Amino acid sequence: MSDVVGRQLRIVEALLFASAEPLRPADIAPFLEGADIPELLETLRTQYEGRGVNLVRRGDAWAFRTAEDLGFLLRREQNETRPLSRAALETLSIIAYHQPATRAEIEDVRGVATGKGTLDLLMEAGWVRMRGRRRTPGRPVTYGTTDAFLDHFGLEALSDLPGLDELKGAGLLSGRLPPDLQIPLPFDGMLHPDEDPLDASDLGDPDPDDEAE
Structure with missing residues (x-):
């Protein structure tokens, strides 16, 4: 992996971690002009496979989420909102x-x-x-x-x-x-x-x- 691609991956990673909402490739593109954003996202998703945090796709957007098998570790006592009718x-x-x-x-x-x-x-x-x-x-x-x-x-x-x-x-x-x-x-x-x-x-x-x- 070249230094350029490595830096691009770090930028994508940082943007996703800092965002409260899933990001689309178009949201990331202004920070990486000319980069292949979809390929970077797929590479990052592969790198995070098997970890405690995974990169997942939600429609056209991407976000870091706790691995499904570890979700029970992060449950906290919270005031529950009224369930849907x-x-x-x-x-x-x-x-x-x-x-x-x-x-x-x-x-x-x-x-x-x-x-x-x-x-x-x-x-x-x-x-x-x-x-x-x-x-x-x-x-x-x-x-x-x-x-x-x-x-x-x-x-x-x-x-x-x-x-x-x-x-x-x-x-x-x-x-x-x-x-x-x-x-x-x-x-x-x-x-x-x-x-x-x-x-x-x-x-x-x-x-x-x-x-x-």
């Missing part, structure tokens, strides 16, 4: 697998109404985001998951989501859901062919026009 857990699961999904589509799967507060809670947690607007009458808002969702649940990509039986076993889906419910392949691209970009007004209101659904 059953409605929030089901809504999060449906969005994860069916994204991009509108509120009406979520309600169709659950069979019950989904309160606006449930979606607001998931967005405040940083796990759900507004993606765009469906190209249907009323142009309802579509929802999807975030990189923070992947990070919290230890997923590298949406393709790592567990299967239907695992979800039921974990209590994330209730018996109220349709028995013939199928788990589709979630879409995690920028915009689905049937989505339009969000309007400027959407940034100030989490769900301004869902009444039209």
Whole structure:
């Protein structure tokens, strides 16, 4: 390994350790002009394999995280936040697998109404985001998951989501859901062919026009 590459790896390592949030290659690029950031990240990931701290990918971003088999060593007594309600857990699961999904589509799967507060809670947690607007009458808002969702649940990509039986076993889906419910392949691209970009007004209101659904 050349001295130049060695220094580049040290810079990437330092940036990742100093960041409170996972970093994308584009976040690192300004500090290493002309460097092959993806290759550096893969090299660093290999170097940290088997250590107490691993370099992991979360969507398009990267972060250092405690090795999964050592997580129990770092547990501390903390004031626990209020756990998510059953409605929030089901809504999060449906969005994860069916994204991009509108509120009406979520309600169709659950069979019950989904309160606006449930979606607001998931967005405040940083796990759900507004993606765009469906190209249907009323142009309802579509929802999807975030990189923070992947990070919290230890997923590298949406393709790592567990299967239907695992979800039921974990209590994330209730018996109220349709028995013939199928788990589709979630879409995690920028915009689905049937989505339009969000309007400027959407940034100030989490769900301004869902009444039209």
